[in-house]
Amino acid sequence: MxxxxxxxxxxxxxxxxxxxxxxxxxxxxxxxxxxxxxxxxxxxxxxxxxxxxxxxxxxxxxxxxxxxxxxxxxxxxxxxxxxxxxxxxxxxxxxxxxxxxxxxxxxxxxxxxxxxxxxxxxxxxxxxxxxxxxxxxxxxxxxxxxxxxxxxxxxxxxxxxxxxxxxxxxxxxxxxxxxxxxxxxxxxxxxxxxxxxxxxxxxxxxxxxxxxxxxxxxxxxxxxxxxxxxxxxxxxxxxxxxxxxxxxxxxxxxxxxxxxxxxxxxxxxxGRKVLLRVDKTPAKPGADVLQIEDLKVTDESGVLRLKGIDLTLKAGEILGLAGVAGNGQSELLEVLGGMLPAVGTVTGRVRMKGEVLPLSGAAGDGKARRAAHIGHVPEDRQRAGLVMDFFAWENIAFGYHADAGYQRSGLFMDNQGLRREAADKMDRYDVRPPDPWLKAKSFSGGNQQKIVLAREIERKPSLLLVGQPTRGVDIGAIEFIHREIVALRDAGAAILLVSVELDEILSLSDRIAVMFDGKIMGERLPGETDEKELGLLMAGMNNAASGEAA
Amino acid sequence: MEKMPAWADVVLIPLISLILAAAISALVILFIGESPAEALNLMVTGALGSTYGWGYTLYYATNFIFTGLAVTVAFHARLFNIGGEGQAMIGGLGVAVACLYVPWPHWSLALVAACISGAVFGAAWAAIPAWLQAKRGSHIVITTIMFNFIAAAVLNYLLVNVMRPTGSMDPATERFAETIHLPTLHELLAPFSIAFSKAPPANVSFLVAILACVAVWALIWRTRLGYEIRAFGHTETGAVYAGISPVKIIVVTMLISGGLAGLMGINNVMGEAERLVLNATEGAGFIGIAVALMGRGHPAGVFLSAILFGFLYQGGAELALWTSIPRELIVVIQALVILFTGALDNMVRMPLQQVFAALRRKEST
CATH class of the missing domain: 3.40.50.300 (P-loop containing nucleotide triphosphate hydrolases)
Incomplete structure (x- = not known):
C-alpha cells in the first residue's frame, strides 16, 4: 500500500x-x-x-x-x-x-x-x-x-x-x-x-x-x-x-x-480435539550448559543493544525469554547462534559446557556454533532459517551443508542423500505435503517451521536456541512443535526460548527471564508469576507492585 | 501471486518479448522506407542460411556465452557484474601474454595455457571490485563499470607503449605463432567430411564455451560452493545464519565470474584476431548482460540466448551490407530485444499471468 x-x-x-x-x-x-x-x-x-x-x-x-x-x-x-x-x-x-x-x-x-x-x-x-x-x-x-x-x-x-x-x-x-x-x-x-x-x-x-x-x-x-x-x-x-x-x-x-x-x-x-495446554513433566535440571557473563552487543550505529546480560542455562530445562520484540532478545539469540553483527562489537564471556565460545570472527560463526552442538531455530524463518526459493531437500541441510556426510566426492554434494534424508525427516515431522521437491515458500508457516525443527532437533544439540517457534504457525502445528521442544528437553538438552507470546512462554518454560532495553529485568518461575507481572517487567517496570501499566 | 506453467515462463515469455521487439523493429524499418519482410529474410539467410553465416553466428555466440555465463554466475549471488567488458579485455590480455611469450609446440597446449591465463587475468580484474564490495560495501555495479574504463585505458597504454612491435603503426601486438592457430569449425569438421565454410572465425573455442556451460551448471546446482552462492543470493541473513561467510562468497563468486568473462579471450583474441588489438571485445561484455537476463540464470538458457544474439549480430551485419538500413539501426534492433527481454519482462509477464488465470477459471467452471 x-x-x-x-x-x-x-x-x-x-x-x-x-x-x-x-x-x-x-x-x-x-x-x-x-x-x-x-x-x-x-x-x-x-x-x-x-x-x-x-x-x-x-x-x-x-x-x-x-x-x-x-x-x-x-x-x-x-x-x-x-x-x-x-x-x-x-x-x-x-x-x-x-x-x-x-x-x-x-x-x-x-x-x-x-x-x-x-x-x-x-x-x-x-x-x-x-x-x-x-x-x-x-x-x-x-x-x-x-x-x-x-x-x-x-x-x-x-x-x-x-x-x-x-x-x-x-x-x-x-x-x-x-x-x-x-x-x-x-x-x-x-x-x-x-x-x-x-x-x-x-x-x-x-x-x-x-x-x-x-x-x-x-x-x-x-x-x-x-x-x-x-x-x-x-x-x-x-x-x-x-x-x-x-x-x-x-x-x-x-x-x-x-x-x-x-x-x-x-x-x-x-477439525479435531486440540490440547491447548502443553503437557509436560517438571524439569529435571542437570549441569550448567550455558553461562553468559556480562554480554554486551553494540550494533553498527554504535547503539548498545545488549547492556550486560548474565544468564545461566542448565541441561534439561527450558528458559523462556519474555519481552516485547526489539528489546535485545534477537541480538542475544543471534550472538549465541553465530550470527555476529558484521559491523559492531560483542564483548563479554559465554561458555558452553565450560568451553569459551568465541564472539568474533569465523570461530564464532554459525558453522562453529553448530560444531559446538548448538542448534538454532531462528526467529525469522523466512529470511534466516530457510531459503524460501530452495527446495525442501536443499533446506534440510542448511547450515550443516558442509558436513562430510553431505558430500559425495570432492566438490559435489550428495543430492540424492539429501533428498532421501529430507523425505525421511519430513515424514517423521509430519510435514505436509511430504514432498522434498517443493520449495520452502510453498509450505504453510507451520510446515516450514517443522522443516527447520526437523533439521535442528534431529542433530541432538546440547543447546537449542529457539526464536518465535510458533509465530505464524497454526494451532495444530503449535501443539506438535511444543511437544518436540519438550521432548528434546527431556532428552537432556538445554533450551533457550524467545517468544513474544506470553502464553507460550508461560506454558512452555521451566524458568522465565524478562528482557527490557537490553537488560534482564528479572527471573520468575512460571508457577509463581502471571501475565500481569511479566507484562510490567516487559514494560521496564521492576517494581511489580506499582499498579496499572499505562 | 498466481502461477503460470513452467513452460510459459521459460519459453513463452521470451518468445513474446522477441516478437514484440521484432514488431517494433519492423515498424522502424518500414518508417525509413525499407521492407521489413525483406530485412528479416536477409537477416535469416545471412546468419543462418549458409555455413558461412552460421560460422559467424557461432563465433559471436561463443563470445556471448562466456560473458553471459559470467553475469549469470554473479546473478546467483545477487551480484550485478556489469564489468564483463573490462574483465574480457583484461582476459584477452592474459590470453595474448600466454600466446606471445611461450613457444608452444601445439595449439592444444597453448589453448589450455590461454584458458588459464585469460581466466586468471579476468578474475584478477574482478577481484578488486569484489573486495571493495565485500569489505567496504562499495556497490559492485559502480565499481565494475568504472573498471571497464580503466581496463580500456590500461589496454590502450599497453598496446601503444609496451606490446606494439617496433616499427608498427597499429596499436596491436604482433601475430601469434602459426603453430598455435586454433582449428576453425571448417578444420574441425573436415575429418568427418562435413563441409563447413572456410572463412568465418568460429573455432574450437565454441566447444570450450559449451564445456563452460556444463561446468557452470554443475557448479551452481551440484557443488557445495554453488549451494552457498545460491543461498547467499536468496538471503544474506540466511547465509550468515548458516555460517556462510558473505565476504568469501562475494569474492569467490566474482572471481569465477571475472574468470568466465576473461575466458572469452580464447575466442576473439586467440581464435579470431590471433593477436591482441584495441577494442577487441566489441561490447560483448555488455551483450552478456542481456544474454544472462534472457537466459534466466540457467546455462542452457544462456547458450540459447547467446545463439540468438549471435544471429542478431551476424544478421545485422548482413543488413548493413545489402540494404540502406544504417548500421546504427541494427543496434536499435538489438537494443529493442534487450529492452523487451530484459527490462520489460514484467510487461509481458503480468498480462500473460492474467490470461493463464482466466483460462484456468474457465476450465474449472
Whole structure:
C-alpha cells in the first residue's frame, strides 16, 4: 500500500481519490440501519489448484466487533483481501450496508467506507503523523490546506474516540502502539465505517493490546463496525461479539462469542480435539550448559543493544525469554547462534559446557556454533532459517551443508542423500505435503517451521536456541512443535526460548527471564508469576507492585 | 501471486518479448522506407542460411556465452557484474601474454595455457571490485563499470607503449605463432567430411564455451560452493545464519565470474584476431548482460540466448551490407530485444499471468 500510495499521489496530486465525503452513503446509512454492515455471499477464490475461499457467506451486523479466526492458510487473509479490493473473487457478491458493492481495488474499498489496518504497518517512517494521515488523500497540489484540515479532523477524532496522538511526532520516534493508532486514524480520516484489523496485537505488549481493545470498544460504541482477524483465541474471547471460524478455505461456523469457548473454537479451527495446554513433566535440571557473563552487543550505529546480560542455562530445562520484540532478545539469540553483527562489537564471556565460545570472527560463526552442538531455530524463518526459493531437500541441510556426510566426492554434494534424508525427516515431522521437491515458500508457516525443527532437533544439540517457534504457525502445528521442544528437553538438552507470546512462554518454560532495553529485568518461575507481572517487567517496570501499566 | 506453467515462463515469455521487439523493429524499418519482410529474410539467410553465416553466428555466440555465463554466475549471488567488458579485455590480455611469450609446440597446449591465463587475468580484474564490495560495501555495479574504463585505458597504454612491435603503426601486438592457430569449425569438421565454410572465425573455442556451460551448471546446482552462492543470493541473513561467510562468497563468486568473462579471450583474441588489438571485445561484455537476463540464470538458457544474439549480430551485419538500413539501426534492433527481454519482462509477464488465470477459471467452471 505504501508503494501504491506514494507514486499515485505523486503522479496525480490533483484529484483526491478517497476521502471526499460521499453524501449518498450517509443517506444510505440512515435508511438501512437494520441492514448488515457487511454481507458476503458465496465468495469463492482459487489460486491455481488451491481453493483459498470456498463459497463463503458471512454477515456482520453494524456496530459490532466480529472476529475471524482460523489457522494460517485457512483463507482469512484472502477473504479480507477480496473485501479490500486486492483480489477479485471468482464468484460471489459483497454487500455494504445492504447495497451491492463492486470492489475493484482498494480505492473502491475506501470509497465504500472500509478501512484496513495491516499487520505490518504501512507508514512512512520519516513522515510526521499528520503527513502519514493525509498521504494518498491530499486535497490538492498544495499540502498546507490538507494538513490544516487533517489537523482539525485529527483533533475531533482524538476527542471522539480517545485516540490521542501528537500530530507532529515523527513515526520512527513513537512506539508501535501509537503507530497502530495512526493506522486507525488514517482509516477514520478516510471516513471508514468498517474497520478491518489483521492480527493487530502481534507487535504489542499486553498493556498496549488492552489499550487497543479499549479503543476498539469505543469505536464500536460510536457505531463503527470492526472485523478482527486473529489466531489468538484469548483475544476473540475478550474483544468480540460474534466470531466466525475458517478452516481450509471454508467458513465452518459462526457463533456468538458468549455462547462459545476457546476449546470449541480451537476444535472448529483444526477439525479435531486440540490440547491447548502443553503437557509436560517438571524439569529435571542437570549441569550448567550455558553461562553468559556480562554480554554486551553494540550494533553498527554504535547503539548498545545488549547492556550486560548474565544468564545461566542448565541441561534439561527450558528458559523462556519474555519481552516485547526489539528489546535485545534477537541480538542475544543471534550472538549465541553465530550470527555476529558484521559491523559492531560483542564483548563479554559465554561458555558452553565450560568451553569459551568465541564472539568474533569465523570461530564464532554459525558453522562453529553448530560444531559446538548448538542448534538454532531462528526467529525469522523466512529470511534466516530457510531459503524460501530452495527446495525442501536443499533446506534440510542448511547450515550443516558442509558436513562430510553431505558430500559425495570432492566438490559435489550428495543430492540424492539429501533428498532421501529430507523425505525421511519430513515424514517423521509430519510435514505436509511430504514432498522434498517443493520449495520452502510453498509450505504453510507451520510446515516450514517443522522443516527447520526437523533439521535442528534431529542433530541432538546440547543447546537449542529457539526464536518465535510458533509465530505464524497454526494451532495444530503449535501443539506438535511444543511437544518436540519438550521432548528434546527431556532428552537432556538445554533450551533457550524467545517468544513474544506470553502464553507460550508461560506454558512452555521451566524458568522465565524478562528482557527490557537490553537488560534482564528479572527471573520468575512460571508457577509463581502471571501475565500481569511479566507484562510490567516487559514494560521496564521492576517494581511489580506499582499498579496499572499505562 | 498466481502461477503460470513452467513452460510459459521459460519459453513463452521470451518468445513474446522477441516478437514484440521484432514488431517494433519492423515498424522502424518500414518508417525509413525499407521492407521489413525483406530485412528479416536477409537477416535469416545471412546468419543462418549458409555455413558461412552460421560460422559467424557461432563465433559471436561463443563470445556471448562466456560473458553471459559470467553475469549469470554473479546473478546467483545477487551480484550485478556489469564489468564483463573490462574483465574480457583484461582476459584477452592474459590470453595474448600466454600466446606471445611461450613457444608452444601445439595449439592444444597453448589453448589450455590461454584458458588459464585469460581466466586468471579476468578474475584478477574482478577481484578488486569484489573486495571493495565485500569489505567496504562499495556497490559492485559502480565499481565494475568504472573498471571497464580503466581496463580500456590500461589496454590502450599497453598496446601503444609496451606490446606494439617496433616499427608498427597499429596499436596491436604482433601475430601469434602459426603453430598455435586454433582449428576453425571448417578444420574441425573436415575429418568427418562435413563441409563447413572456410572463412568465418568460429573455432574450437565454441566447444570450450559449451564445456563452460556444463561446468557452470554443475557448479551452481551440484557443488557445495554453488549451494552457498545460491543461498547467499536468496538471503544474506540466511547465509550468515548458516555460517556462510558473505565476504568469501562475494569474492569467490566474482572471481569465477571475472574468470568466465576473461575466458572469452580464447575466442576473439586467440581464435579470431590471433593477436591482441584495441577494442577487441566489441561490447560483448555488455551483450552478456542481456544474454544472462534472457537466459534466466540457467546455462542452457544462456547458450540459447547467446545463439540468438549471435544471429542478431551476424544478421545485422548482413543488413548493413545489402540494404540502406544504417548500421546504427541494427543496434536499435538489438537494443529493442534487450529492452523487451530484459527490462520489460514484467510487461509481458503480468498480462500473460492474467490470461493463464482466466483460462484456468474457465476450465474449472
Amino acid at each position: 505504501q508503494d501504491r500510495n506514494g507514486p499515485e499521489s505523486a503522479t496525480r496530486p490533483g484529484d483526491s481519490p478517497a476521502p471526499a465525503v460521499q453524501p449518498p452513503k450517509a443517506a444510505e446509512r440512515g435508511m438501512s440501519s437494520a441492514q448488515p454492515a457487511i454481507e458476503l455471499k458465496g465468495i469463492s477464490k482459487a489460486f491455481g489448484p488451491v481453493q483459498a475461499n470456498k463459497d463463503i457467506s458471512i454477515s456482520v451486523a453494524p456496530g459490532t466487533i466480529h472476529g475471524i479466526i482460523g489457522e494460517n492458510g485457512a483463507g482469512k487473509s484472502t477473504l479480507m483481501s477480496i473485501l479490500y479490493g486486492f483480489y477479485r473473487a471468482d464468484r460471489g457478491e459483497i454487500f455494504i450496508n445492504g447495497q451491492k458493492a463492486d470492489i475493484t481495488d482498494s480505492q473502491a474499498a475506501i470509497a465504500a467506507g472500509i478501512g484496513m489496518v495491516f499487520q505490518h504497518f504501512k507508514l512512512v517512517e520519516n513522515f510526521t503523523v499528520l503527513e502519514n494521515v493525509i498521504l494518498g488523500a491530499e486535497d490538492g497540489r498544495l499540502l498546507r490546506p490538507s494538513l490544516a484540515k487533517a489537523r482539525r479532523e485529527l483533533k475531533a477524532l482524538a476527542s471522539e474516540y480517545g485516540l490521542d496522538v501528537d500530530p507532529d511526532a515523527v513515526i520512527h520516534d513513537i512506539g508501535v502502539g501509537f503507530q497502530q493508532r495512526v493506522e486507525i486514524l488514517k482509516a477514520l480520516y478516510r471516513q471508514a465505517d468498517i474497520l478491518i484489523l489483521d492480527e493487530p496485537t502481534g507487535v504489542l505488549t499486553p498493556a498496549e493490546a488492552d489499550q487497543l481493545f479499549r479503543i476498539l470498544h469505543r469505536l464500536k460504541d460510536e457505531g463503527k463496525t470492526i472485523i478482527l482477524i486473529t489466531h489468538k483465541l484469548r483475544e476473540i474471547m475478550e474483544a468480540t461479539d460474534t466470531v466466525s471460524v475458517m478452516r481450509r478455505g471454508e467458513m465452518v461456523a459462526t457463533r456468538k462469542t458468549s455462547d462459545t469457548g476457546p476449546e470449541e473454537l480451537a476444535e472448529l479451527m483444526v
